[in-house]
Every structure is written in structure tokens, then in C-alpha cells.
Amino acid sequence: MASSQFCNQNFRPVSVVCVGSRFSNPAVGFPSLKTWNCRDLNLKTDYLWAIRLSLVEPKSAVDVQRLVGFLYDDLPHLFDDQGIDQTAYDEAVIFRDPITKHDSLSGYLFNIALLKIVFRPQFQLHWVKQTGPNEITTRWTMIMKFMPLPWKPELVFTGTSVMGINPVNGKFCSHVDFWDSIKKSDYFSFEGLWDVFKQLRIYKTPDLETPKYQILKRTANYEVRQYSPFIVVETNGNKLSGSTGFNDVAGYIFGKNSTVEKIPMTTPVFTQALDAELSKVSIQIVLPFDKEMDSLPNPNQEAISLRKVEGGIAAVVKFSGKPTEEIVREKEKALRSNIIKDGLKPKMGCLLARYNDPGRTWSFIMRNEVLIWLEEFSLD
The missing domain is CATH 3.10.450.50 (Nuclear Transport Factor 2; Chain: A,)
Incomplete structure (x- = not known):
């Protein structure tokens, strides 16, 4: 957060007291910055300027x-x-x-x-x-x-x-x-x-419902998002970039469930690694936001389960192209490193979010994301 810096000089109140190092306007009473005797102001370049409002006397x-x-x-x-x-x-x-x-x-x-x-x-x-x-x-x-x-x-x-x-x-x-x-x-x-x-590059995001989130902060390396709770249907996968188990969870929303109910498709498809080695993986499809756990049909297969994700705050990096296992692990490693460097506390594991059908989308416009849940986060 930008903070005030204070100078050690008194001068008469003027009609406008917001001043900058690049300009001085006598018509509205701007004092020249060059005449100030500042203790805390560090003028490294002619471009740096800030608001000097605590200088006015009287208070x-x-x-x-x-x-x-x-x-x-x-x-x-x-x-x-x-x-x-x-x-x-x-x-x-x-x-x-x-x-x-x-x-x-x-x-x-x-x-x-x-x-x-x-x-x-x-x-x-x-x-x-x-x-x-x-x-x-x-x-x-x-x-x-x-x-x-x-x-x-x-x-x-x-x-x-x-x-x-x-x-x-x-x-x-x-x-x-x-x-x-x-x-x-x-x-x-x-x-x-x-x-x-x-940020002008092309990312293809299908016109489908996605988990609801709010972007709290965007740094040079990642976004910090606050996710609302959502429900997933999931089963075991084999690797972060893999598709093992997808047909089973997709079958659930296409009507292979206890009431033969067809549920609208959403995006993205998640694969979640639950351990530090990113080896224990589940594959998930997010269910529509208006669905409740007690109103959903039961899966027909024992290996498939429904789970409510409580949401929370995640650091997210977006990238395009085909998300191979090597690329996903590199993205996860870089994201985790940047999170720690910025003083945040990442949780174990990560999620890969794939928004597009790989058979119908050019790789250079694919939208992929790696998410890491955070222990805590504050905007203060």
C-alpha cells in the first residue's frame, strides 16, 4: 500500500496542495518541489511523485x-x-x-x-x-x-x-x-x-458455468482468488495431465446416476494432486452452482463420489498450450516458489484446471491454470 512521506518545512496554506516532482503551477499555488527540505523523500528519478498533504500548517x-x-x-x-x-x-x-x-x-x-x-x-x-x-x-x-x-x-x-x-x-x-x-x-x-x-493475448474460455471466484490481487506472476464453495463429482486419476477417470465422472453428469438425471456441463475439468510429490491424483468435474449435495442423484459406480469443496483463497497462474505433465509440474514449482517468496503460505498439492476440449481447440488458445490453495491471505 502506498504510504505518506513527510517533509520538514512549513509554508502558508495554498488553495491546492497536491504537488508532483514533474510540475509546479504558480497559478494554483503549487510550491516548487525543489525548494523543499525533505527528510524522508527519496527522489531517485524525475518521474517519482507523491501527495504531500501533511505539510499544511495549521492542521x-x-x-x-x-x-x-x-x-x-x-x-x-x-x-x-x-x-x-x-x-x-x-x-x-x-x-x-x-x-x-x-x-x-x-x-x-x-x-x-x-x-x-x-x-x-x-x-x-x-x-x-x-x-x-x-x-x-x-x-x-x-x-x-x-x-x-x-x-x-x-x-x-x-x-x-x-x-x-x-x-x-x-x-x-x-x-x-x-x-x-x-x-x-x-x-x-x-x-x-x-x-x-x-494481457491482450487470446485465451478460449467456453461459454459454460465455472466456479465462482473473486480476484483479490494480481501480481506480475499470479492472481490471488477467493473461491466460493462448489461441488465436484470425482474419481481417481493417474497423473496431473492425465485423463484417466474422465469418462466415468462425465458419465455421471450425462445420466449414469441413480435417477438418470442429466446435469449441465461446466468448465474447467480439475485434476488435483493431494501430496507433495503430486502423485496421488483425483479427476473432477464441477457441478452447477445451483445444485445442493442433498438433492443430487447418487453415483452408479463405487469409485465415483460427490464432494463439497469449501472454497477458500488460491494463488493461480494461467497459461496456454497443451498442458503436458512436465509443463504442469514446472508451473506448479514456479508458482509455489513465487508464493513463498512473497511471504504467503501455500498448502500441499495443487490443481490443474483445463477449460477446453483438447480435440476441438487449438493449443495456442487453450486456457489452463495451476491453482495452489493458501493457508491465509490478507489484503491489508
Whole structure:
């Protein structure tokens, strides 16, 4: 999470107190950053800038906690028909993300409108916190579809936004985004542009029901998802990339059960390794979300069973191509290494998720995923 840094200089209150290292606007009272005597500010490049709101003397009388509550109510409308409350923002509001910048309310609103047209964003607000005397930080997930491309690729961004407050009028005067997936979030970030470009590739996801999940965080190497509970029909398999047992579990949903009930097909097909060596494997088909354990027909075969997966939080890596045993094990090893490197605690085993019929899908557009359940996870 972005945090405040404090400088050791006093100056008179000004009408706008959100300032950056790349600009100084005397017309609205911006002090030049070069004149500051900063203890904690590390200016490594001319691109680094942050909100300096704790410098104003005397202390602001702005009710920051009221604004925290306001953002909880207002930001969920960022991309819907209602929209945000424009009166809460300064006319000179400054917006920055790794590849976009605007220095006015009209530019800020134009950016929101453009995203709605081109990307159809789904915005989810996780939390809002006061992180400085005149600063609020929000954490969010945004999922977008790039509509101009025929395959409408899904782009996922997670991160924090640091919102600066003008202590003179209590309005937001800056909004700076930091993405979890890149190290350099300063405008203009070629790393950020490359992060967007990488997500434009084609993945084929069948138009079938999938387990419900929420993306909590997307790093450069994996996503962290929170899965809702789901039910699987499963039997023993032979290896992670194998198909042994698939016909048996598929037979159950096609009507080979105690009531001859046909159950709609879902995606993906899971193979789950339960041990550290990834040798003890089960193959699973997820049942539709509206099914309950007590209403499902019994399997006709002893080797087939129904089980409720309680859900939870998983780290997930996505990849295309034919998921051979060697590739899947390499993906699992790399994912586990990255999880541990980031200070998370992975559980034993993993799941391979295969979304496509290998006989009807070109390998380069196949969607495959390796999932590892996590012991615990926090967005704080």
C-alpha cells in the first residue's frame, strides 16, 4: 500500500496542495518541489511523485473519516450509470496511473468515460482507509474487456489509489494509482504498458458455468482468488495431465446416476494432486452452482463420489498450450516458489484446471491454470 512521506518545512496554506516532482503551477499555488527540505523523500528519478498533504500548517479541519465513508458509498458507482459525485472533487484534480495522466476534473471524468466505452470495467472496492492527515488510500480490483479486439480479452488490474484532500475546501485534489503487477507505477511506465499488452493475448474460455471466484490481487506472476464453495463429482486419476477417470465422472453428469438425471456441463475439468510429490491424483468435474449435495442423484459406480469443496483463497497462474505433465509440474514449482517468496503460505498439492476440449481447440488458445490453495491471505 502506498504510504505518506513527510517533509520538514512549513509554508502558508495554498488553495491546492497536491504537488508532483514533474510540475509546479504558480497559478494554483503549487510550491516548487525543489525548494523543499525533505527528510524522508527519496527522489531517485524525475518521474517519482507523491501527495504531500501533511505539510499544511495549521492542521486541517477536514473530517477525513466522513470522506472514508463517502468513498465506500461513492466509488462502487465509478463505472455505472449513476457515476461518482463530481462535487466531491476539485476542478484542478490531478489523476495519475502508470500510463494515463490528467490535471483537471474534466480530464478525470473523460478518462472514466473512455474506460466505460472501450473496456466495460467491473470495479470492486475492497477497503478504504485514512493513511495521512489529508490522505485516503483505497484498494480495488478492476476487470476489463478490451472491446475493440474480436476476442475481447480480459484485462485484470489490482492495486491501490492514494486520494489527496484539499484542506481548504475538503475536496479531493489528487488521485494516484499504484498497480500490484508492476514495480514502476510512475507515469509514464513502459512496464505498465507492457503489462497491458501481455494481457491482450487470446485465451478460449467456453461459454459454460465455472466456479465462482473473486480476484483479490494480481501480481506480475499470479492472481490471488477467493473461491466460493462448489461441488465436484470425482474419481481417481493417474497423473496431473492425465485423463484417466474422465469418462466415468462425465458419465455421471450425462445420466449414469441413480435417477438418470442429466446435469449441465461446466468448465474447467480439475485434476488435483493431494501430496507433495503430486502423485496421488483425483479427476473432477464441477457441478452447477445451483445444485445442493442433498438433492443430487447418487453415483452408479463405487469409485465415483460427490464432494463439497469449501472454497477458500488460491494463488493461480494461467497459461496456454497443451498442458503436458512436465509443463504442469514446472508451473506448479514456479508458482509455489513465487508464493513463498512473497511471504504467503501455500498448502500441499495443487490443481490443474483445463477449460477446453483438447480435440476441438487449438493449443495456442487453450486456457489452463495451476491453482495452489493458501493457508491465509490478507489484503491489508
